[in-house]
Amino acid sequence: MPMQLCLLVPLADGEAARQALIDLDFLDKTFTPKRLGDELALPIQEAIILDGVEFVHRIDTVEVKFAPPSIDPHNRLLKAILPMIDSNKELMQSIPKKWERLDDLILFPKDAFQGDNWSLVIHRNKDFFEHIADALKAQRIGRQQPIADDQMRSSQVELLHGNDAWVEVKDNGLTYGFDATKVMYSSGNVTERHRMASVxxxxxxxxxxxxxxxxxxxxxxxxxxxxxxxxxxxxxxxxKALDWSAKKNGVESKITIHPGDNQVTLRKLEGSANRVLLGYLPSSEAAWEPAVRALKAEGGTLHIHMNVEEERIESWSEETMQKCLDFAENSGRNWSIVSHHLEKVKWYAPRIRHVVLDVSFSSSNSAS
Structure with a gap:
């Protein structure tokens, strides 16, 4: 059992002392309080001076037990890691407090378990990530990396534990399948995905x-x-993932996949669509002109994704709609805007929002 610094108080003052430690954020809930004769040992994070309290107290090192398993996954993670880091305070403070779960794969932030001290711990404990997987009831562990700065915005997730990164994610009654180390999945776009389901x-x-x-x-x-x-x-x-998901969800007969650069594929689809989605960040502007041409001659709807500074959203919307009208005019289409809507999906960065501008166009002949 581990030795832990504790605040020892008379049993009668146990509850008052416990509450005082909670209020000061010094109670270490990783361990269970222990009765020692007529005293109660309350595990604390570090030595503390309690001024103005009405109970007798002292600080000593006591052999304690880990607290029972918690439904709090962060506590479970903490308990799994503590024995491997000898309760090193600096490392304890850098244990991740958030992560993403995809199927049975846990993805930690890019700075998780990084640095010389963590490298030493991982080197000493060959099953380090296996312990973490067990604590979080997962089979695989990965670490996020910056999205590749390429046209495909490829995922660069690093797999730390497990044999492969193929995951199957259920969302809104359907299933997506993909390799998390090769393609990105944005959990933060859930509201927009569900909005498309109800369009x-x-x-x-x-x-x-x-x-x-x-x-x-x-x-x-x-x-x-x-x-x-x-x-x-x-x-x-x-x-590959798109084809898999189409078959998994029983809609393979209703989808045609066009591989390659959409600057080419969109032009081959000119005049064919009622609706075009332009879901690319930070900007989908490169595809606006061929997207306008891809709509049917009588008009249709564009869903234009963009990262925009909060204070510029209104002016950007007006400018974007005018650009699309100009593209239509240049292609011989006399269109007008019959409706538009601005959806704020999420904050992308300070002051910058991911927005979607829905714009519906109609030709003069069909507007009536």
Missing amino acids: DARGEVVIDAYAGIGYYTMQLLVHANVKHVHACEINPNSI
Whole structure:
């Protein structure tokens, strides 16, 4: 059993002392308080001077037990790691407090368990990440890395424990499958995925210009009952995942995957769609012009994703709609805007929001 610094008080004052330690954030809940004769030993994080309290107390090192398993996953993680770091305070403070779970894969932030001290711990404990997986009831452990600065925005997740990174994620009644080390999955876009599931698009032909693994495509096919989706995607790993998900969700007959650069594939789809999704960050502007051309001659709807400074959202919306009208005019289409909506998806960075501008166009001949 571990030796731990404790505050010892008379049994009668145990509750008052415990509350005082909680208020001061000094009670160490990793360990269980222990009765020693007429005293109660309360585990503390470090030596403390209690001024102004009405009970007798002293500090000593006591052999204690770990607290019972907690439903709090952070506490379970802490208990798994503490024996391997000899209760090193500096390392304790750097234990991750948040992570992402994909299927049975835990993804920690990019700075988790990094540095010389952690490297030494991991070297000494060959089963370090196996203990972490057990504590978090997972089979695999990974660490996030910055998204690759390439056209495909490839994932660069580092797999730390486990044989592969293929995961199957259930969301809103459907299943996505993908290799988490090769393609990215944005949990933060859940509200937008579900919004696409409820969009009024029954019977429509839709183009997803940046289909990825099918974030929005699957929602449209399974829940919005669109007629067909043309999915444009350049990343072979995303295409593999997209094809898998289409079959898994029973919609493979309603999707056509167009591999390659959407600057090429969109132009081959000119005049075919009722709706085009432009879900690429930080900016989808490169595809606006071919997306406008891809809509049917009588008009249609664009869903334009962008990262925009909060104070510029209104002006950006107006400028974007005008640019799209200009693209339409240059392609011989006399369109007007019949409706528009601005959806704020999430904060992307301080002062910068991920937004989606929905714009519906109609030709003069069909506006009536």
